[in-house]
Amino acid sequence: MSNPSPLLRIRGLTKAYAGHPAVDDLSLEIAPGECLGVIGPNGAGKTTTIRMCLGLVAPDAGTIEAFGLPIPSRVREAKQRIGVVTQFDSLDPDFTCAENLRVYGRYFGLPRPLIDERVPRLLEFAALQSKAHAIPAELSGGMKRRLSLGRALINDPDLLLLDEPTTGLDPQARHLMWERLKNLLQRGKSILLTTHFMDEAERLCDRLLVIDHGRKIAEGTPRGMIAQHLESDVVEVYGEGAAATARSHAALAERVETSGETVFFYLRDARALLRVLSQEPGVRYLHRPANLEDLFLKLTGRQIRDDA
Amino acid sequence: MYIPIYATPRPSRRFWPVVQRNLLVWKKLAVPSVLGNIAEPLITLIAFGYGLGTLIGEVQGLPYIEFLASGSIAVSGALAATFEALYSAYSRMQVQKTWDSIMNAPIALDDIVFAEMLWAAMKSLFSVAAIMLVLVALDISRSPMLILALPLLGFVGVTFASIALVFNALAKGYDFFTYYFTLVMTPMTFLSGVYFPIEQMPLWLQRVANVLPLTAAVELVRPLVIGQWPAEVLRPLAVLVVYAAGGYYLALVLTRRRFYR
Numbered sequence: 001m002s003n004p005s006p007l008l009r010i011r012g013l014t015k016a017y018a019g020h021p022a023v024d025d026l027s028l029e030i031a032p033g034e035c036l037g038v039i040g041p042n043g044a045g046k047t048t049t050i051r052m053c054l055g056l057v058a059p060d061a062g063t064i065e066a067f068g069l070p071i072p073s074r075v076r077e078a079k080q081r082i083g084v085v086t087q088f089d090s091l092d093p094d095f096t097c098a099e100n101l102r103v104y105g106r107y108f109g110l111p112r113p114l115i116d117e118r119v120p121r122l123l124e125f126a127a128l129q130s131k132a133h134a135i136p137a138e139l140s141g142g143m144k145r146r147l148s149l150g151r152a153l154i155n156d157p158d159l160l161l162l163d164e165p166t167t168g169l170d171p172q173a174r175h176l177m178w179e180r181l182k183n184l185l186q187r188g189k190s191i192l193l194t195t196h197f198m199d200e201a202e203r204l205c206d207r208l209l210v211i212d213h214g215r216k217i218a219e220g221t222p223r224g225m226i227a228q229h230l231e232s233d234v235v236e237v238y239g240e241g242a243a244a245t246a247r248s249h250a251a252l253a254e255r256v257e258t259s260g261e262t263v264f265f266y267l268r269d270a271r272a273l274l275r276v277l278s279q280e281p282g283v284r285y286l287h288r289p290a291n292l293e294d295l296f297l298k299l300t301g302r303q304i305r306d307d308a
Numbered sequence: 309m310y311i312p313i314y315a316t317p318r319p320s321r322r323f324w325p326v327v328q329r330n331l332l333v334w335k336k337l338a339v340p341s342v343l344g345n346i347a348e349p350l351i352t353l354i355a356f357g358y359g360l361g362t363l364i365g366e367v368q369g370l371p372y373i374e375f376l377a378s379g380s381i382a383v384s385g386a387l388a389a390t391f392e393a394l395y396s397a398y399s400r401m402q403v404q405k406t407w408d409s410i411m412n413a414p415i416a417l418d419d420i421v422f423a424e425m426l427w428a429a430m431k432s433l434f435s436v437a438a439i440m441l442v443l444v445a446l447d448i449s450r451s452p453m454l455i456l457a458l459p460l461l462g463f464v465g466v467t468f469a470s471i472a473l474v475f476n477a478l479a480k481g482y483d484f485f486t487y488y489f490t491l492v493m494t495p496m497t498f499l500s501g502v503y504f505p506i507e508q509m510p511l512w513l514q515r516v517a518n519v520l521p522l523t524a525a526v527e528l529v530r531p532l533v534i535g536q537w538p539a540e541v542l543r544p545l546a547v548l549v550v551y552a553a554g555g556y557y558l559a560l561v562l563t564r565r566r567f568y569r
Contacts, residue, residue, distance in 0.1 A: 056411060058568060076322075079414040090409035094333045103332065106325040107413035155413075 005068065006031050007159050007190050008053065013062035015048055015214075022048045024214035026062070030159070035181075035191040037205030039198070039292075041300050045214035046194035047087060050161050053192075054084065066159065080108060083152035087163040089144045091136040097123060097147055098132040101154055108155040118154060125180065126150035142173025149180060160184065160191045166200060178203055198292035208292075212300045222292055229298060230290040231255065231266040235273055237285045238262050245283065249276055257297075266290065311418060313564045317557065319422035322415045326423035327430070329406075334431065345435030346442055349384045353377055353448075356503070368505055370534060377448045378533035379502035381439050381457075382464055382525040388432035389465040390493060393472035394485045397424045401476065407567075417567055421560050425473060429465030436461045443533070451535030460532065464525040467548050470555035471521070477562035496522045521551040 006029035013026040023045040030036045038046050051057040053064055055075035064071040066078040092100050098119055105115035123129050126146035128139075136144055145165060152160060165181070166174045174197075181204055185191060195201050201208055202222045210218040210225075218225055231254050237246040239261060246263045250256045252273040253265035265273055270287055277285050311318055334341060357373030367375040400406040407420050437458065443449045475488050499506070499513065500522035506514050517523045524544035531538045538544070 054412060056567075076414045076416070079412070084412040086408070086412065088405070090405040092329070092333075092406060092409075093404060094336065099332070103325070103329050104409075104413065106328060107322075107410055107415050109322065109325070109414075 007067060008192065009063075009065045010049070010053070011063045013049065013052060013064065014060045015045075015052065015057065016060055021045075021214045023052070023059070026211065026214065026216055028209055028216070030190050030192055032158075032190055033185070033188050034207065035185055035193060035205045037201040037208045038192065038194045038211060039196060039201050039208060039296060040194075040211040041196065044211045044300075046211065047163055048214075050084075050163050050192070050194065053161060054079065054082070080155065081158045083155065083157035083160045085145075085148045085152045085160070085162045085165050087167065089136070089148050091144060091147060091151070093136055096133045096135055097126075097128050097139075100136070100147060101151055104151045105154040110155065115154070118156070122150040122153055125153070125183075127176065140173070142169050142176065145169060145173070145177060146180065149177070153184075158190060160189055162191060162193045164194055164196070166195070166197065174200070196296075198296055202292050210296065210299050217299050218295075226290050226292065226295055229295055231268050232290055233267050233270045233287065234290050234294055235265040235267065235270055235277070235285055235287050236262055237265070237277065237283060239282070239284055241282070245280060246277070246285075249273060252276065264294075266294070311416075311564065313561055313568065317422065317560050318416075318418045320416070320419055323419040323423040323426070326410060326415065326420055327427050329410075330400075330423070330427045331430075338434075342435060342438045345384065345388055346438050349380055349439055350442060352380060353446075374448055374534055375530075376503065377443055378530040379500075379526045381436060381443070381533060382461065382522065382529040383497055383500075383502050384439055385432045385436040385461045385464050386468040386522055386525065387493065388435045389428045389468040390472040390488075392428035392431045393424060393469040394476055394479075394488065395482065397428070397473065397476050398479055398482065398485070400424075402479075417564060418560065421473065421563050425466065425469045425556060425559070428469035428472070429462055432465035432468070433458070433462045436465075449533050449535070451533065453532045453535050457529050457532040460528055461525075463548060463552070464521075464529070467521050467525070467552040467555065470552050470559055473559035474555055474562060477559055477566050496520055499523070501526050519547065521548055524548050 008028070008030040010026060010028045013023050014021070015023045026045070026049060028036065038049070040046055048057060052059050053066065053071060055072035058072070067081060069078045071078060092103065095103060101119045101122055102115055105118065123132050126149060128143060128147060128150070131139060131143065136147070139147065149165065166177050169177065178200065181191065185204070191204075193201070193204060205222065208220065208222055208225060209216055218229065220228065235253070237243065243258065243261055243263050247256070247258070253267040255266040257264040257266070267273060274287060277283055353373065353376065357376045361372035361376070364372045366372065410420055411417060440454055440458075444454070472488070475485065479485065499509070499517045500520055501517065506517045506523065509517065524547035527540065527544040528538050
């Protein structure tokens with residue numbers, strides 16, 4: 001890493017539960033102002049890694065430093081500058097939105113005038129001004145997530161740890177969340193974002209880390225990784241009979257994968273294949289550039305995980 | 309930070325915002341909460357005190373209603389602390405994930421357990437204070453020594469909250485707490501000299517009763533409520549301290565084990 005003083009530095013982090021590795025020799029760094037995406041299937045070790053960064057789970061081996069402070073021995077100081085959004089909302093159901101923010105500010109020992117000043121601004125940031133006196137049960141899923149994000153900002157953190165912040169949201173709510181996260185990045189915040197939405201990773205992250213079974217299997221910029229691991233183009237062919245026909249053209253592509261009734265041709269030059277397909281009646285196909293989802297599936301496989 | 313599971317308690321000043329949080333929730337529901345806490349002992353007092361009292365007459369030189377009221381106030385305090393440290397603390401710990409969200413801020417598990425213990429004791433003090441007002445209003449006790457019973461009942465709250473947090477740490481669901489109430493708290497109430505003097509029981513049961521925290525609480529609280537000095541202070545106080553300290557340490561160890569797996 002070029003930056004001499006990363007905000008977060010993880011070295012050789014390892015944690016096993018009952019002999020099964022959850023995190024296996026993981027190393028990563030986040031530079032100031034950077035958004036690092038950690039992508040991986042369910043059970044890949046994303047949440048465990050975040051919990052170790054917060055001193056909530058003891059690693060079996062490895063070191064963690066946040067702002068140069070060793071975790072866990074100085075985690076209290078480090079947490080003063082960290083904001084967290086967990087995978088599942090843990091808002092206080094008895095409190096209004098404003099109270100949720102205010103009470104959370106007290107956990108950081110913030111003086112009352114500072115909390116009073118920040119709460120209305122965070123409600124505005126979360127687009128919840130009109131809901132200041134509503135309780136979480138009266139909010140939509142997207143509103144709850146935005147309130148969780150607002151709550152994570154009450155201490156004006158330098159580093160945000162976001163664990164699947166848009167899982168379960170509808171497209172409108174996701175787009176609003178992305179827009180808010182981009183705004184935070186523009187303001188110089190650093191973000192560690194776990195996700196399994198490839199479009200989310202591609203939109204927000206400067207750098208990506210793919211982990212599976214607790215182990216880092218690839219790292220780089222979204223475009224760079226696609227260029228490194230994949231052919232530039234993908235042709236998807238759909239339909240029952242079409243799949244069989246299409247397989248006979250496998251020689252026209254560098255790599256072919258079948259998933260159900262869809263065939264994926266990975267190739268550098270699609271022209272020859274497209275010419276052939278256009279002459280076959282009844283075949284439906286789509287030509288598109290390779291994306292992160294292709295990369296993710298190539299690296300972690302297409303099978304469904306037991307714990308998914 | 310994660311602390312070795314068997315380390316001595318290490319609460320910090322950061323426990324206070326957690327108490328404030330619980331206080332803020334309570335304020336929203338304070339009136340029904342306190343009314344609920346007074347209603348039950350009041351019904352017992354009227355039914356048993358006046359009803360049974362006329363049949364029984366005096367117990368240990370006291371009108372039965374005074375004997376009963378001065379003992380049952382300790383039970384009310386113990387039950388209020390127990391209820392809060394079981395059902396309410398479990399909701400916050402397991403169901404609402406409030407503890408998890410607090411630990412994402414710079415507050416450690418040791419701070420939270422300390423805050424929950426203290427809060428349960430505070431809450432039991434609120435209901436005990438309300439019951440005292442009822443005792444004064446009904447002219448059951450007008451002793452200025454009632455004031456001295458308050459800090460003592462606060463410590464009874466600490467003791468029972470600490471014990472209850474042990475079971476909170478072990479719980480897998482609310483059902484578990486029903487056993488605690490029916491198998492521990494209810495028998496203890498009958499053995500601890502609240503409804504009748506423990507001398508009425510066979511000697512072996514008296515021996516059991518003498519090491520129960522509720523017996524110790526009644527021994528100390530009853531005289532103060534009726535305006536006398538307790539005959540014995542050190543032994544019952546020592547019993548309470550042992551249960552409070554032992555219970556709290558065990559609760560903390562088991563809670564750490566639950567969270568730091």
